[in-house]
Amino acid sequence: MxxxxxxxxxxxxxxxxxxxxxxxxxxxxxxxxxxxxxxxxxxxxxxxxxxxxxxxxxxxxxxxxxxxxxxxxxxxxxxxxxxxxxxxxxxxxxxxxxxxxxxxxxxxxxxxxxxxxxxxxxNIRYTETMKVKYVEVCFYQKICWKCHEKNHIYLINKLISTEGVEIESGIDSFYPEIVNGVKQYLDANSGLNIKMGEIKPRYSKFHHGAYMSFGCAYCDSLFGSTYIQDAYDNLVFCVKTLPKARILISRDLVVPANRWYKRDLKY
Ligand SMILES: [Zn+2]
Incomplete structure (x- = not known):
């Protein structure tokens, strides 16, 4: 060059x-x-x-x-x-x-x-924060540790702003609009064969209490946070091939961005 x-x-x-x-x-x-x-x-x-x-x-x-x-x-x-x-x-x-x-x-x-x-x-700009318009989730297959049935969980891949800025997630996976949006997406796309258990509080002995969690669609066992972290650690290797969905966020959700982007008003 x-x-x-x-x-x-x-x-x-x-x-x-x-x-x-x-x-x-x-x-x-x-x-x-x-x-x-x-x-x-x-x-x-x-x-x-x-x-x-x-x-x-x-x-x-x-x-x-x-x-x-x-x-x-x-x-x-x-x-x-x-x-x-x-x-x-x-x-x-x-x-x-x-x-x-x-x-x-x-x-x-x-x-x-x-x-x-x-x-x-x-049109090349730097931004410290951004307003989230879409959350892109990907569906990741998990085998239930207890009943060994095939399940899915979703992982947040990226957040996309109104100006097309994309960043890695920095928000809670169980943000209510994401939980509801994913549920609606799966109801409308049942042909995808994505089997996901309910997202709800489940009791954990380890945590001495109940917390919002993924769980098995068949036996309702808790998929704990280390189980989910493993999936995130693995994401870099498989993200391209996983099924994805974009969930629209209509409430004001502003997150740190700290990145350069090209202003693009198509979003
Ligand atoms: Zn199970």
Whole structure:
């Protein structure tokens, strides 16, 4: 992956949408490979292996209404993805894309041109919280530890916001709208052959009390929290092949997100 290839892509997108640009910009406080003039703001692109002092430079640019964007060439020296606008370019079998976020093994990336175009138009954004619109659950097969019948439980795979932001779950699996939504989904899709026991409080000797739980559809035995955690630990290996359902959340449910995303109003 050559730096000039990425810079040429930026320039050709600027030309196609008619935005003025300047290359090799150097001021007292910062420098950039390309600065794009987007009328009310500017975007300063830097294409490099490993950026230095990103935070300071970003703030210096910000004071001049310039939004910094660092595009990192494929490198073995991975830095941690953070709220700073640093994005890894990936070249996967000749397809060049830019990584925004990762959920388990599922990478959220955009084709290079789409990323550059969206960045220039102000549609690549960072958010600390998001309002959940859908919860995607997947149905995971469990054999009852007691009667050995085939059962299913559901695991929360991801949360999807009104703007199409996706994050790994950080909410209670037994949130009432999820429990009801899954029940309605299974009632309407009985042909899927997903057999799930009732979700209700069950007594646990270990916990000296009753708690909301999954259980066997046949003998009503409790599926304890370690049993469920095992399934979550295994999820990364099988999530792609599991049956899934999207449950609509109509109440206000705001959760931490802390990630970059492309604003997408189709949701
Ligand atoms: Zn059972």
């Amino acid at each position: 050559e730096k000039t290839f990425v810079i040429d892509s930026i320039l050709s997108i600027c030309k196609s949408i008619g935005f003025p640009f300047t290359t090799k910009v150097k001021t007292d406080k910062w420098k950039a490979d390309v600065v794009v003039d987007c009328a009310t703001y500017k975007i300063a692109f830097n294409v490099c292996n490993l950026p230095r002092n990103v935070e300071d430079v970003y703030l210096a640019m910000h004071q001049e209404r310039v939004c910094g964007c660092w595009m990192l060439l494929p490198s073995f020296r991975k830095i941690v993805l953070s709220k700073l606008p640093c994005f890894y370019i990936q070249d996967i079998r000749g397809e060049v894309n830019v990584l925004l976020h990762k959920i388990r093994e599922e990478e959220h990336s955009l084709p290079l041109d789409d990323f550059i175009h969206s960045m220039i138009l102000g």
